[in-house]
Amino acid sequence: MGKVVIVATLDTKGTEVAYLRDRLNALGVDTVVLDSGILGEPTGIVPDVSNAELAESGGTTIAELRASGTRGSAVAQMRDCAIAWVREHHAAGELTGGISVGGVGSVMGAAAIQVLPVGIPKIVVAPTASGHHEFAPYVGTKDVLVMHSVVDILGLNPVLTTVFDNVAAAMAGMLQHGHPLTPPASGPRYVATTMLGNTTAAVGAVRDRLSEHDCETVVxxxxxxxxxxxxxxxxxxxxxxxxxxxxxxxxxxxxxGIHDGGPDRLRKVGLAGLPQVLVPACIDFSVWAPASIPQEMRSRPRYEHNPEYTLVLATHEEKAEMGRIFAERVSETTGPALIIMPMRGLSIPATPDGPFWDPEGDALFLAALRAHLRDDIEIRTIDLHSNDPALGRIVADAFLELLATSPIATAPKEYA
Structure with missing residues (x-):
């Protein structure tokens, strides 16, 4: 069935990882232990892949890493080595799961096991996984189970061994009863869409309309x-x-803001040639924890979405810049694409009596979108609010028109 890779810095976590490895083995789970440590030698364990071997697999040496100048640079290079190792050995069919163990070093292993596809069990166990630290490095865009170790990972004690016993049991259970995400079978066609609370009503209408045409929506x-x-x-x-x-x-x-999609957002779907309909819903605000709103933004109109998240209105300059970004990224598409622009507000607070009502700013977005968009990509303006179910049905119907002309419309399995 393959093995579960355990990634850890064994110069400081060797004895503890040995315990976890043995618990996994006792439950019938085969393992391969990677030493991602840089400064010292493993203690209390003999790794299956030493730090020297891991470095060499990535085209460097442990001596070069130790002489790289800063700890941060060395860690970044070793992280890349671990990522490449996991990617290569998973592609070869040798890995069925991944565990990252450590303190700050757990981020190295977390980056490596995030290479594993959705459905392949992945666990990060760390004292820093407490909710007081940023979770993005642990999870990325994958289905990573994050286990707070409660105590630091330094010496075996009843607290840590209990946590490790449960980590081993969770991995064994997922391997026995779970399954990886498989390519879509013939039958229902799956369509992806994006949603926030500000677009729930409209996206619900999208889902209902698509279901009438044998399409299932993944939100x-x-x-x-x-x-x-x-x-x-x-x-x-x-x-x-x-x-x-x-x-x-x-x-x-x-x-x-919090909802940062990164520099490639809006690019990948088009470059893959998939049919897509895009709506600039909710581009009129950024999202913040209330206490984290920068001082220079505190005079802007705001909307309390809930006690945890406050929405802050974009300026006219920011809307124009987003129009350019939106256009340039969508213009890279190799497949059919359509943009539908709602003209009666881009979010729930964007109504004539709401704090985000800004037709002038929306017009600047639209003007920049038109100025920078590839000529053969259509923009349809619709005199409805972005969260109007009627707009959701219009968007769904437009997508179905695109899908009918797409060569993958009747062959999702072959495309996959």
Missing amino acids: FHSNGVGGPAMEELAVDGQFVGVIDYTTNEINDPLVG
């Missing part, structure tokens, strides 16, 4: 991770097309 929360995860799975062949209804993840990178 991603456009929270800075959901959009990129959708794009990765689309490229992997999970969907016959995409309705990117909620494209706010291009806004937050401009101002430092």
Whole structure:
């Protein structure tokens, strides 16, 4: 069945990883232990892949890493070595799961096991996985189980061994009863879409309309991770097309908000040639924890979405910049694409009596979109609000028109 890779810095975590390895082996789980440590030699364990071997597999040496100048540079290079090792050995069919163990060093292993596809069990166990630290390095865009070790990983004690026993049991259970994500079978056609609370009503209407035409909708929360995860799975062949209804993840990178979709957001689906309909819903705001709103943005109109998240209105300059970004990225598409622009507001607070009502700013976005968009890509303006179910049905019907002309519309399995 293959092995579960355990990635850890064994110069400081060797004895503890040996315990976890033995618990996994006792449950019938085969393992391969990678030493991602840089400074010292493993203690209390003999790794299956030494730090020297891991470095050499990535085209460097442990001596070069130790002489790289800074700890951060050495860690970054060893992380890349671990990522490449896991990618290569999973492609060879040798790995069925991954575990990252450590303190700060767990981020190295987490990056490596995130190479494993959705459905392949992945666990990060670390004292820093407490909710007081950024979870993005642990999870990325994958289905990673994060286990807080409660105590630091330094010496075996009843608390740590209990946590490790449960980590081993969780991995064994997932391997026995779970399954990897497989390519879509013939039958229902799966369509991906993006949504926030600000577009729930409209996306619900999209889903209902598509279901009338033998299409099942897979909805991603456009929270800075959901959009990129959708794009990765689309490229992997999970969907016959995409309705990117909620494209706010291009806004937050401009101002430092929470829902940052990264520099490739809006690119990958088009480059894969998939049919897509895009709606600039929710591009009019960035998302913040209330206490984290920068001082220079505190005078802007705001909307309290819930006690944890506050929405802050984009400026006219930011909307124009987003129009350019939107256009340039969608213009890279190699497949059919259509943009539908709602003209009666881009989010729930964008109504004539709401704090985000800004037709002038929306017009600047649209003007920049038209100025920079490839000539053969159509923009349809619709005199409806972005969260109107009627607009959702219009978007769904437009997507079905694109899908009918796509060569993958009747052959999702072959495309995958």
